[in-house]
Amino acid sequence: xxxxxxxxxxxxxxxxxxxxxxxxxxxxxxxxxxxxxxxxxxxxxxxxxxxxxxxxxxxxxxxxxxxxxxxxxxxxxxxxxxxxxxxxxxxxxxxxxxxxxxxxxxxxxxxxxxxxxxxxxxxxxxxxxxxxxxxxxxxxxxxxxxxxxxxxxxxxxxxxxxxxxxxxxxxxxxxxxxxxxxxxxxxxxxxxxxxxxxxxxxxxxxxxxxxxxxxxxxxxxxxxxxxxxxxxxxxxxxxxxxxxxxxxxxxxxxxxxxxxxxxxxxxxxxxxxxxxxxxxxxxxxxxxxxxxxxxxxxxxxxxxxxxxxxxxxxxxxxxxxxxxxxxxxxxxxxxxxxxxxxxxxxxxxxxxxxxxxxxxxxxxxxxxxxxxxxxxxxxxxxxxxxxxxxxxxxxxxxxxxxxxxxxxxxxxxxxxxxxxxxxxxxxxxxxxxxxxxxxxxxxxxxxxxxxxxxxxxxxxxxxxxxxxxxxxxxxxxxxxxxxxxxxxxxxxxxxxxxxxxxxxxxxxxxxxxxxxxxxxxxxxxxxxxxxxxxxxxxxxxxxxxxxxxxxxxxxxxxxxxxxxxxxxxxxxxxxxxxxxxxxxxxxxxxxxxxxxxxx
Amino acid sequence: xxxxxxxxxxxxxxxxxxxxxxxxxxxxxxxxxxxxxxxxxxxxxxxxxxxxxxxxxxxxxxxxxxxxxxxxxxxxxxxxxxxxxxxxxxxxxxxxxxxxxxxxxxxxxxxxxxxxxxxxxxxxxxxxxxxxxxxxxxxxxxxxxxxxxxxxxxxxxxxxxxxxxxxxxxxxxxxxxx
Numbered sequence: 094x095x096x097x098x099x100x101x102x103x104x105x106x107x108x109x110x111x112x113x114x115x116x117x118x119x120x121x122x123x124x125x126x127x128x129x130x131x132x133x134x135x136x137x138x139x140x141x142x143x144x145x146x147x148x149x150x151x152x153x154x155x156x157x158x159x160x161x162x163x164x165x166x167x168x169x170x171x172x173x174x175x176x177x178x179x180x181x182x183x184x185x186x187x188x189x190x191x192x193x194x195x196x197x198x199x200x201x202x203x204x205x206x207x208x209x210x211x212x213x214x215x216x217x218x219x220x221x222x223x224x225x226x227x228x229x230x231x232x233x234x235x236x237x238x239x240x241x242x243x244x245x246x247x248x249x250x251x252x253x254x255x256x257x258x259x260x261x262x263x264x265x266x267x268x269x270x271x272x273x274x275x276x277x278x279x280x281x282x283x284x285x286x287x288x289x290x291x292x293x294x295x296x297x298x299x300x301x302x303x304x305x306x307x308x309x310x311x312x313x314x315x316x317x318x319x320x321x322x323x324x325x326x327x328x329x330x331x332x333x334x335x336x337x338x339x340x341x342x343x344x345x346x347x348x349x350x351x352x353x354x355x356x357x358x359x360x361x362x363x364x365x366x367x368x369x370x371x372x373x374x375x376x377x378x379x380x381x382x383x384x385x386x387x388x389x390x391x392x393x394x395x396x397x398x399x400x401x402x403x404x405x406x407x408x409x410x411x412x413x414x415x416x417x418x419x420x421x422x423x424x425x426x427x428x429x430x431x432x433x434x435x436x437x438x439x440x441x442x443x444x445x446x447x448x449x450x451x452x453x454x455x456x457x458x459x460x461x462x463x464x465x466x467x468x469x470x471x472x473x474x475x476x477x478x479x480x481x482x483x484x485x486x487x488x489x490x491x492x493x494x495x496x497x498x499x500x501x502x503x504x505x506x507x508x509x510x511x512x513x514x515x516x517x518x519x520x521x522x523x524x525x526x527x528x529x530x531x532x533x534x535x536x537x538x539x540x541x542x543x544x545x546x547x548x549x550x551x552x553x554x555x556x557x558x559x560x561x562x563x564x565x566x567x568x569x570x571x572x573x574x575x576x577x578x579x580x581x582x583x584x585x586x587x588x589x590x591x592x593x594x595x596x597x598x599x600x601x602x603x604x605x606x607x608x609x610x611x612x613x614x615x616x617x618x619x620x621x622x623x624x625x626x627x628x629x630x631x632x633x634x635x636x637x638x639x640x641x642x643x644x645x646x647x648x649x650x651x652x653x654x655x656x657x658x659x660x661x662x663x664x665x666x667x668x669x670x671x672x673x674x675x676x677x678x679x680x681x682x683x684x685x686x687x688x689x690x691x692x
Numbered sequence: 693x694x695x696x697x698x699x700x701x702x703x704x705x706x707x708x709x710x711x712x713x714x715x716x717x718x719x720x721x722x723x724x725x726x727x728x729x730x731x732x733x734x735x736x737x738x739x740x741x742x743x744x745x746x747x748x749x750x751x752x753x754x755x756x757x758x759x760x761x762x763x764x765x766x767x768x769x770x771x772x773x774x775x776x777x778x779x780x781x782x783x784x785x786x787x788x789x790x791x792x793x794x795x796x797x798x799x800x801x802x803x804x805x806x807x808x809x810x811x812x813x814x815x816x817x818x819x820x821x822x823x824x825x826x827x828x829x830x831x832x833x834x835x836x837x838x839x840x841x842x843x844x845x846x847x848x849x850x851x852x853x854x855x856x857x858x859x860x861x862x863x864x865x866x867x868x869x870x
């Protein structure tokens with residue numbers, strides 16, 4: 094709301110002079126426009142990687158798990174490392190959409206849609222690994238407690254691997270409906286803005302016929318809030334259950350009660366790093382820099398800093414307990430060449446450098462607001478968190494209680510190819526998403542525009558909190574006039590003059606002859622024989638009255654309007670003195686350029 | 693009988709909120725409001741009853757919890773009380789720690805999904821449902837208030853709405869089938 098109190102200390106979350114309509118235009122642009130060359134290049138690369146990974150998966154399943162680098166001691170390596178890594182990445186999405194909603198963080202609005210998309214796509218990748226790492230994946234349906242012909246043979250509910258099945262499928266499905274419900278108003282916006290009949294049909298189906306009634310919104314908000322309340326413990330429980338795969342075992346280095354919170358913190362840490370990676374690229378490619386601002390990046394960096402700190406404390410705690418426990422195996426795993434100085438020393442130190450040392454740079458404000466540096470740190474964290482899972486899984490397995498079963502792990506090209514394939518698949522999905530889905534929750538951003546928009550904050554700073562910020566609109570009759578279909582006149586105001594006959598508002602041609610010629614010479618003339626007239630009223634700020642006047646001047650197309658510069662705006666203001674500065678403020682040329690390209 | 697309605701379009705949410713309050717004070721009946729985003733406080737201003745959807749979610753959660761307990765009690769304790777790794781399968785509560793993760797997940801699963809389905813049913817939205825907003829701009833940046841004319845004087849009502857700041861006012865003669 095415009096006239097409410099908002100602390101002046103808060104930086105704006107929406108930059109520039111944005112109106113509600115501008116938000117729709119900016120968010121709709123990537124969906125309504127066409128993909129550019131760089132999109133196709135990146136998409137092709139991702140698709141090739143995906144197909145290569147698919148080949149590796151088919152090879153594994155048809156030939157046997159032996160094509161991987163696993164051995165009798167190390168039965169889990171890249172498969173479960175990648176599984177935990179992908180599940181972890183998915184967690185930031187729900188954290189942003191659910192936890193930040195509970196904490197009423199307005200900055201989440203611009204990033205939640207993409208973060209949730211990332212969750213869905215990352216969990217899909219994660220979900221592949223529990224299936225393909227099975228020796229007999231065609232019997233995977235046996236993990237479900239379905240009545241059957243074996244006397245109804247059930248599953249064993251004691252196993253964390255079965256808990257995983259329930260956790261991951263609940264997580265994926267709940268995230269999906271949460272995401273989709275939030276998408277309905279945005280799909281409806283695209284549906285109502287597109288001119289293509291195919292898109293209209295598709296988004297009509299996708300939007301479930303969303304109409305935006307006040308009761309729908311009331312329920313919508315309640316549903317979002319309850320889903321956020323359910324998703325928050327869900328996020329914590331899912332990665333907790335994933336951590337139980339290790340924590341409930343008897344393997345030294347795995348059997349640790351710190352794992353559940355420590356894994357969750359690590360998941361948020363790595364997930365936010367992935368969100369940064371994706372959004373820094375997306376804000377640039379999709380021209381969303383006004384919505385995903387440096388402030389958003391800084392806030393996310395602060396979350397990274399916090400969770401990175403929690404992870405660091407967890408590492409130190411593990412070390413302390415390894416020594417304090419007095420258990421030789423534990424002590425060995427952590428302090429001797431089990432990790433830091435053993436054959437996997439490089440993996441251990443990669444983890445320490447990537448997760449502990451490099452993120453510390455984010456304590457420096459200038460680095461945390463530096464987009465290039467953030468991108469670099471985010472990539473480093475993604476690598477570091479992969480090593481964290483690799484270290485936990487492989488290093489602890491490679492040197493267990495019996496020295497006779499000590500061994501090393503060497504991945505094969507199939508291990509690596511499968512991982513590359515999931516990265517490719519992830520980007521295939523994300524790139525398709527970025528072209529077909531409204532990547533910013535525009536309905537939500539519109540709710541914070543007046544409290545956190547740059548222009549509105551400036552108005553509040555100038556005029557105080559109680560100043561009315563109603564946008565002045567050109568008062569003109571609706572296409573058919575106010576209650577034009579009712580007999581008789583209803584208004585006694587000045588309004589009526591324009592209502593009677595717009596043509597009466599003639600331009601003084603004689604006095605302005607020179608200026609009009611000057612204006613037309615720079616914007617170009619209209620030839621009715623060759624060109625088609627555009628509906629200039631589509632330009633925000635141009636009403637029927639203004640359109641009439643532009644027509645009288647000889648301006649009929651978006652093409653002409655798009656050629657206007659400050660000089661032409663001034664000329665126009667001199668000729669038509671009704672709305673001085675209006676054209677410039679609304680950026681008619683920019684709007685016309687967009688409209689022209691969309692046709 | 694075709695009932696007459698007036699569609700008044702506003703271009704600003706604050707203006708809309710103020711107009712809705714004035715319209716209700718003037719005892720005109722607002723039959724529907726279409727907005728492009730949730731305008732906070734609008735449901736209260738229009739006089740809608742609070743939604744009970746959170747209560748349904750709580751009930752669905754309890755159902756989910758019962759399903760989990762009954763399922764695992766039957767399968768692990770009654771049907772096949774096996775010794776798996778020395779876990780006590782004599783009674784449910786003895787092995788309950790191992791059942792908690794799934795009890796939790798199913799509670800959330802039922803509470804979330806059934807509530808969303810309830811929402812879709814109650815708000816009558818589903819794939820292939822035709823959108824019912826009377827003006828496409830209401831999903832972009834316009835706010836539309838639909839007012840029953842009933843036996844009010846159309847001229848006075850229109851003037852009144854104009855004074856509340858409506859930028860477009862039109863009379864809808866025939867009732868559309870919803």
